[in-house]
Amino acid sequence: MTDAYDSCLAVEGHGDAVVLVPGMDGTGLLFYRQIPPIAHSYRVASYALRDAATTMAELVADLRAIVDAVAGDGGRAIVVGESFGGALAMSFALEHPDRIQGLVVLNSFPHFHQQFRLHAAIAGLHAIPWGAMGLVRRLTAFRMHSRHTHRQEIERFMQMTARATRHGYLNRLRILTRYDIRERLSDLRPPTLFLAAEEDHLVPAVEQARYMADRVPSSIVRVLAGHGHICLIAPDLDLADILREWRGD
Numbered sequence: 001m002t003d004a005y006d007s008c009l010a011v012e013g014h015g016d017a018v019v020l021v022p023g024m025d026g027t028g029l030l031f032y033r034q035i036p037p038i039a040h041s042y043r044v045a046s047y048a049l050r051d052a053a054t055t056m057a058e059l060v061a062d063l064r065a066i067v068d069a070v071a072g073d074g075g076r077a078i079v080v081g082e083s084f085g086g087a088l089a090m091s092f093a094l095e096h097p098d099r100i101q102g103l104v105v106l107n108s109f110p111h112f113h114q115q116f117r118l119h120a121a122i123a124g125l126h127a128i129p130w131g132a133m134g135l136v137r138r139l140t141a142f143r144m145h146s147r148h149t150h151r152q153e154i155e156r157f158m159q160m161t162a163r164a165t166r167h168g169y170l171n172r173l174r175i176l177t178r179y180d181i182r183e184r185l186s187d188l189r190p191p192t193l194f195l196a197a198e199e200d201h202l203v204p205a206v207e208q209a210r211y212m213a214d215r216v217p218s219s220i221v222r223v224l225a226g227h228g229h230i231c232l233i234a235p236d237l238d239l240a241d242i243l244r245e246w247r248g249d
Helices: 034-040 055-070 082-095 115-127 130-144 151-161 166-177 182-187 207-212 239-247
Strands: 010-012 019-020 043-046 078-082 101-106 192-197 219-222
Touching: 010 082, 019 055, 019 082, 034 239, 043 055, 055 078, 055 151, 078 082, 082 101, 082 166, 101 239, 115 166, 130 151, 151 239, 192 207, 192 239, 207 219, 219 239
Parallel strands: 019 043, 019 078, 078 101, 101 192, 192 219
Antiparallel strands: 010 043
């Protein structure tokens, strides 16, 4: 991380380190429902992705600095990545396997197959006024959120994602056009849990999770029944319970 980069790092709790890696919006604020229960058993950190980063390697270096800050220099962490954050978490695990105690990948992929959608999104973000993004999020909410997510939680989501920048979105979309770790999945060595929302309309999450688990040693898949792509703000999804069950705590 450069001195000019404000990671908005927030740390709570005590115990083994857990680092929560945000998705395309780039804000760690969206883990707000998950952090308090995780902090009962772990030292949990959330942070913001650097909007100026134009390569996955830069984001991997930033994540290493976050792990250093939370687990200590040379320490290990359980890294939890959502969507784009899952791609980043797996990229980090490939480059720094000695820094990973466990890997949790939610609604993610080793390669974004529908590249035309990425290029269309890039073109669309260049074309539309950035102020219209709030309306776009509202119009697509029914396809993105778990169907039983409370209205007030969706409103809170809208407020938090309003802080995202066009620059950050564009850079992360461009990174995905070059991202492909399919041939390296067998090199992922830490214990890995793939979480996949059953009703994800953005990513074929269940299909992708099973594809990855077939190739990643020491990995399992858990399907999140009834959930959509944005599921961490849903009332009945508890990452703390999932972590305890997975690790046998």
